[in-house]
Amino acid sequence: MQKRLRMAGIEKRFPGVYALRGVNLEVNAGEVHGLLGENGAGKSTLMKILGGIYPQDKGEIFINDVDCTVMTPERAQALGVGFVHQELNLAEALNVAENIFMGRMPYKNKLLGIIDYQELYRSTQAILKKLGSKVKPTDIVGTLPTAQKQLLEIGRAISLDAKIVIFDEPTTSLGNDDVAALFKIINTLKQDGVAIIYISHRLKEIFEICDHATVLRDGQYIGTVDVKSVSQNTLITMMVGRDITELFPKEYGNIGEIILEIQELSDYAGRVKSVSFYAKRGEIVGFAGLVGSGRTEIVRMLFGADPISQGTIKVRGEKVTINTPKDAINQGICLLTEDRKGQGLSLIMSVAENINMPNMQDAILKHSKLKAIAEKFRVSLRIKTASVDTAVGNLSGGNQQKVVLAKWLNTASEVFIFDEPTKGIDVGAKAEIYQIMNQLVKENKTVIMISSELPELLGMADRIYVMCEGRLTGEILKQDATQGKIMAFATVGGHHVEPKAQ
Amino acid sequence: MLNPKLNDGSSIARKIDSKDLFLKYSVYIVLVVLIIAFSLISPLFLSQANIGNFFRQVPTVGIATVGITMLLVTGRVDLSAGSIAAFAGTAAVFLAVKGFSPPVVILAAIVIGMFWGFINGFFIVRFKLDSFILTLGTDYMIRGIILFITNGIYVKGVPDWFYLLSNTKVGVNFIFTNTLVFAAVVIALTYVMNHTRFGRYCYAVGSNQEAARLSGINIQKHIIKVYMLEGSLAALAGVLLMSNLNVGAPSEAAGVGLFAMAAAIIGGAAFSGGVGNIPGAVVGIFTLEIFRNGLAILGLNSFIQQAVTGGIIVIAVVVDYYRRNR
Incomplete structure (x- = not known):
């Protein structure tokens, strides 16, 4: 097979830090090559060097055995380097x-x-x-x-007429069907002899689509493997530098009384149709379904972010009215939105200010007190940041998610609703988020988790509701749950199966 | 994945170099250079009379600037600030002429400013309007109403106490009461912006309104409050202005909102919200006013003064572009 791309000994320094040190990447024509690593491992920087956006400090780039060491965006385009960005432009x-x-x-x-x-x-x-x-x-x-x-x-x-196409986490916002369609297209490209670099945090996809994979960690080249002859655990160990024994470290809380009960909830737009469900203390309730099946709409209504058309909400057995997020917060309900950057955080504000935002009780602020609160969460959640005064935008995805969590842990919340809690978060940080969920249910709190990653739901949820086209189509207990059952409920359509929720 | 914009450069400690320093403190540097340059060119510049003159002029627009800065931080603008000032100021003169006592007059003016602020804020949140467009409308509206009521004629016969509101000398020869009011407003609002929940909510709403809403902040109520406070500051500015002019002038203070906005942006506030501070805005307004003052002393044609002032605003925002894209 022809070597389409060879990057050798790439080194890139930013003031005060090595972003890349001695990184190699070789991709053949007609190959899908996975590029793996935690957030901040240097994948983006490497791809930006390939795209000519940054010049490298050291190292060589060959495309079709032609020396392209001096790369510019124009040259990259002329040589057929194409990007499929995660965030759409x-x-x-x-x-x-x-x-x-x-x-x-x-x-x-x-x-x-x-x-x-x-x-x-x-x-x-x-x-x-x-x-x-x-x-x-x-x-x-x-x-x-x-x-x-x-x-x-x-x-x-x-x-x-790209000869090298880079997919940067293309599946984060896609449902399963769309992912399948995307993979079909990737395979077509592959057969046309295009070299594909595939960046994803979802290891399952790497095994499904990639031929080889190169792993980076902290800007260093860890190795290139043949995907078929390597185990998932090996890849994870290469990425995080330590063994993660359990991807889903599920621990069980004491399941108690019903804390939240929803009856016949509908929205104005018709995306949620008469949905009823409940959640108990000490329980992780999962919501499965395709993208657009109405899961996010439900929790947004529950949190007062969108208006409710019909339905009743009972919290701790009492009927409550929730019109605004403030109402929900007062009832001890909080929402960790899917779109952290757009809805969860003020990126230009500091870690401390974000953490304290929902809970500024004093009209005149005591800065030392607020900082101490933030500092406490920085330590307990192990938020990696230079200080609590750093702007949140400078943190990695996993750490940003921890800041959102800290925000709500800082309130008297008892029902934690996570919408796609690990989207765009690397393996190491994922495990930490799961641990926090475990901790919450152990403290008799309730976790509601929407996720499009089925393994995550199967691994963490005590009970899974499945949605299809705005209706609740199934309820499955952890011990009975399989991917097949969930997908059947998620695709079969609301009218075939009666909602089983009480 | 990290946002590429934030990925590489910004999280890493930078070497401090002279260019960075210059950009960071450009406003202050420019202000100092201006003062030195004008005082070298003209001995009149640092004369007591001129300094007194300067301090009598700045507070009016300065107080408006403080309000506008707070609005910009919240991610909103108010083009009607000048009209609110004219309306409230003229109304104050009218009441003063009618013989009402100073506390009543001042309070009434501030309530009028609050009222117009409430109207601005209410429409913006209730109908989810763009503040630029809405206040463009209310600017014409408020100005039109006061011109109609007064028939465009100055309200005269101002009692002495009203003139003395802003023109009483305090201690030295070049400090007047309105300077003190301005200083008090600056100190108070700086404190509010940095040390109160209200102030931090301004930054939260301005930097990410949706995140603020989903954090349980009642953003609608907050925005109305900000407009009411800004409106009352504009009214206060209007009262001081009319006191300065010693007449109720319904057509005065035109374009003050825009000028104040320029000053705030020169002082580091971002049009997109979430960024800015009161001391910076004060430096911004000082820079613009010293420029105007210096050019006047040099005897420049007043039309070309206006052109030069405009040029300064353009240069300032270009410098700001480099500052942001460091």
Whole structure:
């Protein structure tokens, strides 16, 4: 097989720290190559060097055995290096074709900038066909679902005739079906001889799609392995540098009385249809379902973030009215949103200020007291930060999640609702988040966990509710739960199975 | 994955170099350079008369700037600040002429400012309006109403006590009561922004409104409160201005909101919210006012003064761009 890409001895220093030291990466044509490592291991930096965004301090880059050591963004593009970003960069108001060919439109008259729309739509159609997508070139991007938008990023890479395509955590916002479709496309690309670099925290995917994998840790090259001849535990050990014996360190709390009971809850938009469920003290309740099945909408209503159309909420046996997040917080309910950066944290504010935000009781603040509170959580949750005065935006994903947790631990909350608690979080930090959940249920608190990662639900939840198209379609106890059962409930549609929740 | 913007550079300790230092303290450096330059060019600049003049002019717009800075931190703007000042100031003169006592007059003016602030805040939160557009509308509205009521004519016959409100000398020859009021407002608001829940909520709402809401902060109530406080500060500025002018001038203070906004941004506040502080804004307004004052002393044509002041604002925000993208 032909060596499509060879990066050797890459070194990159930022003031005061090595971001990369002696990193190697070799990718063959027609290969899917996993790039693994915890947050901050240097994956992004390495890919930015490949894309010409940063110059490396030392080391060589060869593409198709041609020396490309001096890389610029233009050169990277010309050599066929394409990126599929985790966060989508699309102009929502423009149509599909305009997005795919943005900056490279075919012109009838280049001087006047008159666009040849016929040619544009024809080329776009060809690309969409290759992707197996049903969207039309004239569809407005803002109206498309997330999975389709992601396809456009891939389409952009294809339209550039990319020879090396980098997928940066492409599946974080996709449901299972969409992931399957994405993998199909990756396989098509692979057969066309494209070299693919695949970055993901989901090890399951690495085993499913990758041929080889390179592991980085703290900016250092740990090794490259043949995925077929390596175990999951070996990979994890390579990534975190220590053995993580148990991916899901489940511990059981004392399950007590019902603390939260929801009856016939519906929203205005019709995304939640008459949902009833309950949660007990000392229990981790999981919510499974496809993306868009209404799970997030339920918990947002429960937290007062969105208005409730119908339904009753009982907390500790008493009926309560929840109109605003403040009402929910007063009832001891808190929500750790899926979108940490957009909804959970103020990135430009300090760790201490974020932690204290929901619980500033004094009108005149005592800064020393607030700092002491933050400091206490920094130590107990092991938040890695220079100090509690550091802006939260500078922390890694796992540590940001811990700050969100600290925010709510700082209140008198008893029901902790986690929406995708480990999204974009590396293996080591994941285990810590699970430990915190264990701790919570041991303190007779309640955890409600929405997750699209089935292994996580199977591993941690005592009881799993499954949703499909806004309805609750199943309730499964931990001992009975399997991926197959959950997927059956999640895809079978609400009308086949009666909701079993009481 | 870390956000790429935050991934590499910002989390790592930087070497402190002269460029960084310059950018960080650019506002202060510019202010000092200006003072030195003007005092070298013209001996009049540091004369008692001129300093007195300067301190009589700054407080009005300065107090408005303090309010606007607080709004900018909260992620909102108020283009109607000048009109609120004119409305409340003229109303105060009217009441003073009618013979009402000083406490009643001042309180009434502040209540009027609060009222207009409430109107601004209420519409913005109730109908989820862009503050820029809404206050553009209320700016015309408030100004129109006061011009209609007064028929555009100055309210005259101001009692002595009203004139003395801002023009009483305190101790030295160049410090007046309005300077003291300004200083008090600056100190109070600096404290509020840094040491009270209200102030920190301003930063929280300005930097990420949704996160603030989901943290249980009643952002609607908070935004209305901020507008009411800002409105009352604008009213206070209006009273001091009219006292300075010794007349109720309904067409005065036009564009004060924009000027104050420029000063706040020069002083480090971000148009996008969440960033900024009162001392910085004070330096911002001092910079702009010293420039105006210096140019006037140099005898520059007043039209070109305006052009130069505008140029300074442009330069300042460009410097701010470099400061942010260090």
